[in-house]
Amino acid sequence: MFVKIKSKIFFLGCKDVIPLLIPVVPFGIIFGVVGIESGLGATITFLMSIIIFAGSSQLAFTQLFTSGATAPVIVSSVAIVNSRHFLYSAVIAQYLTKLKLFWKIILSYFLTDQAFIVSQKYFKQQPKNNLRHYHLLGSGFTLWFIWQLSTITGIVVGEVIPKELNLAFAVPLTFISLIIVDMKKLDHLIVAITSGIFAVIFFNLPLRTYIIVAAAAGILLAYGLTHTKLYRK
Amino acid sequence: MLWTTLILAGLVTFFTRFSMIALLKKDYFSPRVKLVLSYVPSAVFPAIIFPAVFLNSTGQLVFLDNPKVLAAFIAILVGYITESVIATILSGLAVLWLLIFFI
Numbered sequence: 001m002f003v004k005i006k007s008k009i010f011f012l013g014c015k016d017v018i019p020l021l022i023p024v025v026p027f028g029i030i031f032g033v034v035g036i037e038s039g040l041g042a043t044i045t046f047l048m049s050i051i052i053f054a055g056s057s058q059l060a061f062t063q064l065f066t067s068g069a070t071a072p073v074i075v076s077s078v079a080i081v082n083s084r085h086f087l088y089s090a091v092i093a094q095y096l097t098k099l100k101l102f103w104k105i106i107l108s109y110f111l112t113d114q115a116f117i118v119s120q121k122y123f124k125q126q127p128k129n130n131l132r133h134y135h136l137l138g139s140g141f142t143l144w145f146i147w148q149l150s151t152i153t154g155i156v157v158g159e160v161i162p163k164e165l166n167l168a169f170a171v172p173l174t175f176i177s178l179i180i181v182d183m184k185k186l187d188h189l190i191v192a193i194t195s196g197i198f199a200v201i202f203f204n205l206p207l208r209t210y211i212i213v214a215a216a217a218g219i220l221l222a223y224g225l226t227h228t229k230l231y232r233k
Numbered sequence: 234m235l236w237t238t239l240i241l242a243g244l245v246t247f248f249t250r251f252s253m254i255a256l257l258k259k260d261y262f263s264p265r266v267k268l269v270l271s272y273v274p275s276a277v278f279p280a281i282i283f284p285a286v287f288l289n290s291t292g293q294l295v296f297l298d299n300p301k302v303l304a305a306f307i308a309i310l311v312g313y314i315t316e317s318v319i320a321t322i323l324s325g326l327a328v329l330w331l332l333i334f335f336i
Contacts, residue, residue: 023318030322044235051243056278061242063281071238078242081277082249087270089253090262097258108251169301169329170322172285173308175278177321180312188275195276196283203284203292211280218276223269 006134013119013138020114023177024143025150027055030170032154033161034059037168038066042155049151053144054112056178057081059171060211066168069208080215088116092136095123099133107133110140191222300332 028049035045040062052058057078064074088111096104119136126132161167182188195218202210253261262270286305289295296302308325315321 026319026322040235044239048239051239052246053243054246056274057242057246060281061239063285065235065238071234071241074238075241075245079245079249080273082246084270084273085246085249086253087262087267089250090257093254093257093261094259096254104254105251108254109247111250111254164333166329166333167326169285169304170326172282172301172305173322173325174318175282176305176308176325177312177318179274179278180309180321181316182275183309183313188272191272192275192279196279199280199283200287200294203288210284211277214280215277218279219269219272222272222276225272226265226268 002131006131009129009131009134010138013115013122013135013140014142015138016118016122016135017114017139017142020117021143021146024055024114024146027174028147028150029154029157030167030174031055031058031062032151032156033158033167034062034154034171035151036155036158037161037163038062040065042159045155045158046148046151049148052078053109053147054078054082054085055147056175059174063171064208064211067208069211073207073209073212077211077215080212084113085111088113088120091120092116092123096133098130103133107136107140110136110144112140112143114143115139187222187225191218191225194218194221300329303332304329 031049032045035048035058036042040048048058048061052061060077060081061074064077069077089108092107092111096107099107115136118139122135123132126135158167179188179192183192195214198217199210199214202213204210205213282305284292286301287294287296287299289299304325307328308321311317311324312321
């Protein structure tokens with residue numbers, strides 16, 4: 001009986017996340033192609049999708065690595081890109097307090113943007129359900145599986161695609177597509193342009209630290225903006 | 234070196250996801266912290282976008298005679314109207330290829 005309910009919740013999680021997978025597939029393919037084009041090699045590109053398992057961070061990692069950034073800069077940039085996970089983690093935490101450490105570790109690994117969005121919604125609707133965490137397992141695992149498949153597809157495509165196509169340009173385009181909806185809000189637009197200008201001005205700082213300087217400028221400005229009239233609910 | 238960087242980046246990523254799940258018993262972040270965190274993509278991604286679009290391979294600022302600027306502009310326009318990830322990326326690539334191969 002219990003097993004039946006568990007698998008039912010698990011598959012509901014799988015099903016709920018499917019609509020959000022549509023942009024994940026091209027994103028994974030782009031990452032695979034760019035990984036190959038920038039000379040990371042098939043093994044590293046593939047393992048990065050397993051070890052990091054976060055699209056934006058993986059693209060940032062690759063971009064910085066090809067431009068000659070050192071390990072501390074790459075790792076701290078990944079940390080900044082991932083800082084939004086603190087928010088997801090803090091919101092999800094209240095629903096997982098009773099679980100064993102093993103479960104918390106597994107579910108943390110699967111805590112991506114898409115899984116967070118659908119499972120948090122489900123958790124809210126199920127305040128008394130002790131098996132609700134199977135939903136996050138389902139949504140997270142589905143996303144993980146599709147991400148690995150897309151990466152492999154990208155690696156295969158990347159091996160045969162000619163370099164003249166400049167597919168590395170898909171990296172800035174992907175990042176544009178990820179923030180374009182937020183750019184309709186004036187406060188986000190101001191933060192974005194400031195960060196971009198800082199990145200260009202400080203591009204020649206040693207060790208490619210411009211990304212950290214620009215991100216810090218953007219976040220400080222965002223913090224400032226939350227005190228002004230531009231702050232919207 | 235690359236391996237160490239990769240594993241450290243993986244650990245950092247896992248830590249950001251695991252941290253609060255490991256520490257908190259309830260939803261703890263103040264609305265202000267949540268609000269500032271919601272700006273993170275807008276604050277970080279342009280730092281990758283701008284240099285990749287406006288700078289050439291030697292790090293020089295190139296506005297004119299740079300097909301990437303127009304390609305990015307069209308992609309932004311298409312993204313703004315359609316709000317579609319795929320349309321944004323494809324339109325930018327299409328314009329870039331058009332400019333490189335045919336004009």
